[in-house]
Structure formats: C-alpha cells, structure tokens
Amino acid sequence: MIRIDSVTKRYPDGTVAVDRLSLDVPDRSITVLVGPSGCGKTTTLRMINRMVEPTEGAILLDGEDVRRRPVTALRRSMGYVIQNAGLFPHRTIVDNIATVPRMLGWGRRRARERAAELMERVGLDTALAERYPYQLSGGQQQRVGVARALAADPPVLLMDEPFSAVDPVVRKGLQDELLRIQDELGKTIVFVTHDIDEAVKLGTMVAVLREGGRLAQYAPPAELLSAPADAFVEDFLGADRGIRRLSFLPSAALELTTDAVVPADAPAERIAAADARHLLVTDPEGRPLGWAEPGELTAGDIRTDRLLPPGRPFVPGTDSLRVALDCAVLSPTGWAVAVDADGRVTGVVSQQAIGEAIRAAHAVGRTDRAGVAP
Amino acid sequence: MNVLNFVHAFFSDGAHWQGYDGIPQRLLEHVRYTLLALALAAAVGLPVGLLTGHTGRGGNALAFVANAARALPSFGLLVLAVLLIGFGLLPVMIPLVVLAVPPILVTTYEAVRSVDPSPVDAARGMGMHESRILLRVELPVALPLILSGLRSAAIQIVSTATIAAYVSLGGLGRYIVDGLYQRDYEKVVGGATLVAVLALLTLAVFWAAGRLAVSPGVRRR
DSSP states (O other): EEEEEEEEEOTTTSSSEEEEEEEEEEEEOOOOOOOOTTTTTTHHHHHTTTOOOSSSSEEEEEEEGGGOOOHHHHHHHHEEEETTOOOOOOOOOOHTTTTTHHTTTTHHHHHHHHHHHHHHHOOOOOOGGSSOOOGGOOOHHHHHHHHHHHHTOOOOEEEESSSTEEEEEEHHHHHHHHHHHHOOOOOOOEESSOOOHHHHHHHHHEEEEEEEETEEEEEEHHHHSSSEEEHHHHHHHHHTHHHHHGSBBBSSTTOBBBTEEEEEEEHHHHHHHSSSSSSSOOOTTTTTEEEGGGGGGOOOOOGGGGGGGGOOOBTTTTTTHHEEEEEEHSSSSOOOOOEEETTEEEEEEEEHHHHHHHHHHHHHHHHHHHOOOO | HHHHHHHHOOOOOOOGGGSSHHHHHHHHHHHHEEEEEEHHHHHHHHHHHHHHHHHOOOHHHHHHHHHHHHHHHHHHHHHHHHHHHSSSSHHHHHHHHHHHHHHHHHHHHHHHSSSOOOHHHHHHOOOOHHIIIIIIIIIHHHHHHHHHHHHHHHHHHHHHHGGGGGGOOOSSSSHHHHHHTTOHHHHHHHHHHHHHHHHHHHHHHHHHHHHSSOOHHHHTT
16 A cells, blocks of 8 residues: 655745645555645645655655655656656667566566557557557557556556647547456556546545645545545535536436337327337337337338437446436437347336435435444 | 969879878878867767756756867967877867767757657557667757757868868868968969868768668658
C-alpha cells in the first residue's frame, strides 16, 4: 500500500503546491487524483517516485519511506505514464517498450519478446513493432506508453494525465482498455486527471484536490456523486451529477412488462388484448422491430416499414440505470426496450417506472448511510 | 583571360599533380589541419555543450564566451600566436580552434535544450541515470542539430586553414599565398577552387554522416 502521510510541498518562493495531504492508496485498485489546475495533483504523483521531494511528511510504500530506497531502483519498480506518452523518437516501438527490462539487465531477445507480448496486451498490432513513434497516431502512442510502463511488470503504475491529449473517442477507447488491463493485472494505479468524468469512470477511489494542494474529499465515485463533502466538490462535479450517479445503480431490479410486446405474426385478439398506448413489434426471433399504436396494427399484415424505430435497447444486469433512462428518453414512445445478451426482447419499461426505481435506490442509499453512521 | 581559363590551365598542368607542392600533397595537408582543428574544437565544444544543455545552467556565460570568440579575427590571432610561441603547427591550431568552438558549443547547447522534455521526463521517471538520459535520449534526438554545428565549424575551418601558409606551413593556402606573391593568378584561382571543392566535399561527408548516424525516427523518413 502507498501511504501519503501528511505531505507538504513548499517551493523556495513560498508557493505551497501540496498542503498536509494524507491519503491511503489501496493495493490493486485505481486511485484517481483529480482537481483544477494548480491543485498539486501532479506534484503529489511525482512525489511518489521522487521526481519531486516533499518538504514535510513522508510517502510510505508498504510501510517504508520511499526516500530510504535508491531513487533509480524505486522508479524502476513503478511504471510511469505521462501525457503525450513521451516516447523516445529515435527508438522503434518495440525498443521503446523494452527500455526498462533492458535497464534491468534482461537480454535483448527476452526484452523484445516481452515487448511484443505487451503490444498485444494493450491492443496494438505487432506489425507496428519496427515503426517509429512519429508513424503512430496519438492514441497508439499512448498505448505504447502504457505498454512501456508495464514492461518490467512493476506492482505500481503512476499515470499523469495520460489520456488528456487525445480526442474523446480515442480517450474512451483507452479508458476501457485500461480498465480491461487492470482487471487482468491488478496493479496499484495512481492516476492524475483534471477530468472529473474520467475520475468517476476509472477510479476505485477518487481524491478531489482543491487549489493550494488541500484534500477536499476522498471517497469512492458513487459516494462522491451522492454526497459531495462541500460546495467546492459539488461545483467541481458539475450540474448533472445526479444523472451521472445513475451509472453506479444497476438496472437489474427494473420491473419489465411484456404486455406491450407483440410478435409480428400476432393474432388479432393478442393485439386487442394488449392494454397499452404503444406496442413493440418483434420479429420471429424476438428482436425488436419498432413501435406502433394498437389501432395501426392489422393482424397478419403488419407493415414493418411503417413502425416507429425501436430506439437503442439496454441489457438489464449489464447496463446501469443511467443507460436504461437514456434509452427511455431517446425512445420515440418514452419506453425503453430491454433485451438479453443475444438482443432478444425481454420486456419494456416506462420512464415512470425507471423514475420509481431511481427513487427507491436513493432511499436504500440513505438507509445504508444511516445504518453505518455511529 | 577569364577565371575558367585559369582553372583549366592550373589543373591540366601535369607539374601541379606531383611532388611536395603537388595537389594531392597540399590537399592531404589541408585535410589534416582541418581534421585536427575540428577534433580539438569538438573535444572542447561537445562535452561543454552537452553538459550545459542537459543541466540548462551556464547558458548566458556560454553565449558571452562564444560571441567574444567570434569577434576575434583569425589572422590577427595567428600573428599573435606566432609572435608568442614561434612558428609551427600549434600557432595555426589556435585561431582555427577558436574559430570552430563557438558554432559547435552554441549549437550543441541549443540542440540539447530544444529536445522535447517529455521523453526526458519519461526516461527520468522510469529510473534512467542522468548520464544515460544525456547519452541515450538527448544526444540521439539532438544529433541532427549537433551535426549541423559541427558542419558549419568544419566548413569554416576548411576555408580559414589557408592562413597556415602565411606562417610557412603547407595546405591549399600555399597556392594562394605563393600565387599572389609570384603574381601567378592561375595558381591563386586553382588554390581557391580546391578550397571550394573541399568545402563541398565536407558538406557531402556531413550529409552522409547524418544519414548513417541519425535514427530514421528522428529524421522522420
């Protein structure tokens, strides 16, 4: 475990970058440091591998002050990923990735084999191995940066705004990839970002820092969104934190109805029996075709080209309440379509029903917190 | 008679191609002075430029020394050196080295300073020693600029090494100095042409060195 113990960084000109910061970074999880520029998040990260030395306090790695370890050995035991990747322009991709293993004295062949293995792990085509960094896109370069940091299999990964310089689509891909890699490898990751959405998405724990390097709140993302510690955190989280919080609530408990779901070859009495303003028509395999009003449907002759589009479906159990609500909001009828993993309709749910589920989840959250309060 | 006729007459005269005053001999001497002066200048300029560039300290002092050195007239320095230490190779080397150090020093310093800081930060963060950062990261990336500093120093030495002839040494300056003295303009033009050709050859050598030594990832092709 990394323990940041009452650390202060004061520069000779009197500026305080970090002010008596204490944090426990749990093992094998992603801890995100987030805050506006000038909040000391990068300084804090760089104190862990001694790129910056604290003025007061200490940083303990498994109980031992990091200053007691030789600085190069310390840094080689921690992967380091920075914005713009910082690849060596004069070295090929495979040689970039093999840098730390080579420094640790691995043979050239073994280091290159390890590099090729890591290229696959981070989702890079091994055909790129002999290319140079300038021949890669920003997103690919950042993947190489992650692979290079992982090369010697360090237990700790320090990531300083690694995905800030790429466009939003690529960034989302990199974030998903990081979560997948983390599922496989279980590193202790300290991740710095100024993007609260990225923090909430990636963090097991999120530390919100404010200007002057003081800790505003340290909590899991769901708690951050439901109970911000003060006005600064609330403001930093943004206006739609209520909606974003739904990402952490499961959609499995939603009550689905199948009354309004009719197959395209349904008999007249089935259509007549359906008590709903809109009916969802499915194909013989049960996949959604589209919505129609009961009066528009003629048994045995359903014109599928006249149907309203079914809208994006959600998968209960896999998707969150946020996705379910989004599907309902975007649906032409206000009803969200639930499907199983194969895309077959399992039912539909209204915006009202989703609203009920949200209120119920909030009520549970309140009782939970009341229950653990001393 | 025009310059081309002079050139033609000089190079077609068989007597100019042999003996202690022949073209191969003078060319060899000139190349020798150049290489020696360039090696001495690089031995001073490269390490100082690399170190100051890496640490970022001493940039102002460096610029001051380099400008002062540039203001010194080579010929005056040569005369002074001869007066102080007498004839020989050493007094010739002094002005040539003084001439060549500033471009090497300043360009090397600037080249290392202008290396993108993020690979350097990454190297430091992954536990690379400072000396290794300088030699394995900054130097290869800064190499094209460093070579250009060496190249302009080499060109300047090639053209200025002619002054060796004034203090009774050899080199291509011999033809120019003797030709002027003897009013043999064929010789003067021939010598000047050889200096120009040698300067072009120097450019070619540096071009080839750049192709060989600079990583394709830095050359970007």
